[in-house]
Amino acid sequence: MAIFVTGGAGFIGSQFVRDWVRKYPAQLLINFDKLTYAGNLENLAEVEGNPAYRLVRGDVCDPNAVLDALPDRCGAVVHFAAESHVDRSILSAAEFVRTNVLGTQVMLDCARQKGVGRFLHISTDEVGGDMEADEWFHEDSPLDPSSPYAASKTAAEHFVRAATRTFGLDTVITRTSNNYGPYQFPEKLLPLAISNAIEERPIPVYGDGMQVRDWIHVEDNTAALFAVLERGRKGATYHIGGGNPLPNIEVLRLLLRLLGRPESLLTRVPDRLGHDRRYAVDCTLIRGELGWKPGIPFEDGLRETVEWYRDHPDWVAHAKSGEYRGYYEKMYGVSV
Ligand code: NAD
Numbered sequence: 001m002a003i004f005v006t007g008g009a010g011f012i013g014s015q016f017v018r019d020w021v022r023k024y025p026a027q028l029l030i031n032f033d034k035l036t037y038a039g040n041l042e043n044l045a046e047v048e049g050n051p052a053y054r055l056v057r058g059d060v061c062d063p064n065a066v067l068d069a070l071p072d073r074c075g076a077v078v079h080f081a082a083e084s085h086v087d088r089s090i091l092s093a094a095e096f097v098r099t100n101v102l103g104t105q106v107m108l109d110c111a112r113q114k115g116v117g118r119f120l121h122i123s124t125d126e127v128g129g130d131m132e133a134d135e136w137f138h139e140d141s142p143l144d145p146s147s148p149y150a151a152s153k154t155a156a157e158h159f160v161r162a163a164t165r166t167f168g169l170d171t172v173i174t175r176t177s178n179n180y181g182p183y184q185f186p187e188k189l190l191p192l193a194i195s196n197a198i199e200e201r202p203i204p205v206y207g208d209g210m211q212v213r214d215w216i217h218v219e220d221n222t223a224a225l226f227a228v229l230e231r232g233r234k235g236a237t238y239h240i241g242g243g244n245p246l247p248n249i250e251v252l253r254l255l256l257r258l259l260g261r262p263e264s265l266l267t268r269v270p271d272r273l274g275h276d277r278r279y280a281v282d283c284t285l286i287r288g289e290l291g292w293k294p295g296i297p298f299e300d301g302l303r304e305t306v307e308w309y310r311d312h313p314d315w316v317a318h319a320k321s322g323e324y325r326g327y328y329e330k331m332y333g334v335s336v
């Protein structure tokens with residue numbers, strides 16, 4: 001049975017695609033991606049040319065394009081495609097509403113129309129808003145998003161739940177904490193800090209740097225997504241966290257130590273507007289029900305990640321310059 005992935009050229013989506021094609025080489029995986037600035041086909045070089053993998057360039061907000069690409073009775077849709085960066089949503093929210101809300105509703109409608117087996121919706125711990133020092137975000141906690149990005153992801157979740165309640169569509173939702181690992185676009189904290197540190201350029205620290213994020217390695221996340229897709233309960237929501245809650249400043253100090261760079265690179269800048277102080281996902285449900293737990297200790301994962309960025313200066317330079325668009329043209333002869 002085929003699987004239809006949206007946003008498979010992004011950071012987490014491309015990890016999922018690479019892992020899936022390795023694990024299920026006989027199943028067709030269709031990657032439907034608009035290839036925005038965040039979609040990078042260099043992330044998918046490993047599966048390029050594999051008969052089990054097909055790329056379709058398209059927009060999740062365009063029902064005709066989705067219906068053309070989505071096979072009848074497709075086994076599953078895994079919906080990653082989104083505008084994903086909080087700072088960009090603060091600058092301008094319109095594209096977030098379009099892609100994250102309208103795009104999700106279009107995907108749900110198309111999935112119903114095509115008789116898709118299961119719809120896995122990728123959400124975020126940010127829909128809960130920030131937690132007090134001793135508070136935990138549970139699957140049934142109230143949703144209280146702070147940023148326009150989180151607000152759009154919250155709205156999307158409501159459409160997913162409504163599709164199950166109203167139409168009986170088999171959906172599952174995952175809410176993941178901050179992912180890190182190779183191939184993450186260098187506008188997010190860790191790849192930005194690592195690449196700047198390598199180049200001995202200042203690393204911007206928002207506000208007091210004491211905001212807490214729970215870091216999970218992207219491979220641990222995709223393992224959890226496989227478990228939810230294959231064994232999760234219809235209509236359920238599962239939290240996926242790394243169990244590594246750390247203030248930003250500590251994470252940055254650790255990576256500077258790993259890279260042998262001075263702390264003087266850390267440069268305080270004004271705080272992000274509406275900045276969430278602490279995320280804390282409770283992951284008891286997925287651990288108990290599906291037997292998943294993260295396997296990569298943070299310091300090991302961070303060391304490998306730092307090495308990956310150090311070993312891939314061309315990838316970083318392309319991502320930072322937008323040059324990967326040229327790569328697409330070279331591969332497909334189409335201007336993007
Ligand atoms: P990303 O920004 O790296 O990639 C997004 C992908 O979606 C890109 O390939 C882009 O081209 C594609 N895309 C964007 N708009 C599209 C559209 N209209 N139609 C088709 N494709 C489109 O994102 P990511 O960090 O890999 O995140 C993937 C998903 O996981 C998102 O839904 C995000 O909200 C969620 N999430 C991410 C994190 C994290 O730490 N990165 C944490 C929790 C949840």
Ligand code: TYD
Nearest residue numbers: 086178187188189190204205206211213248
């Ligand atoms: P980010 O990677 O944007 O993820 P999110 O906002 O979705 O958690 O940011 C992670 C944390 O790092 C967040 O608290 C904001 C902070 N941050 C900085 O301090 N400096 C930076 O340059 C960036 C991009 C983020």
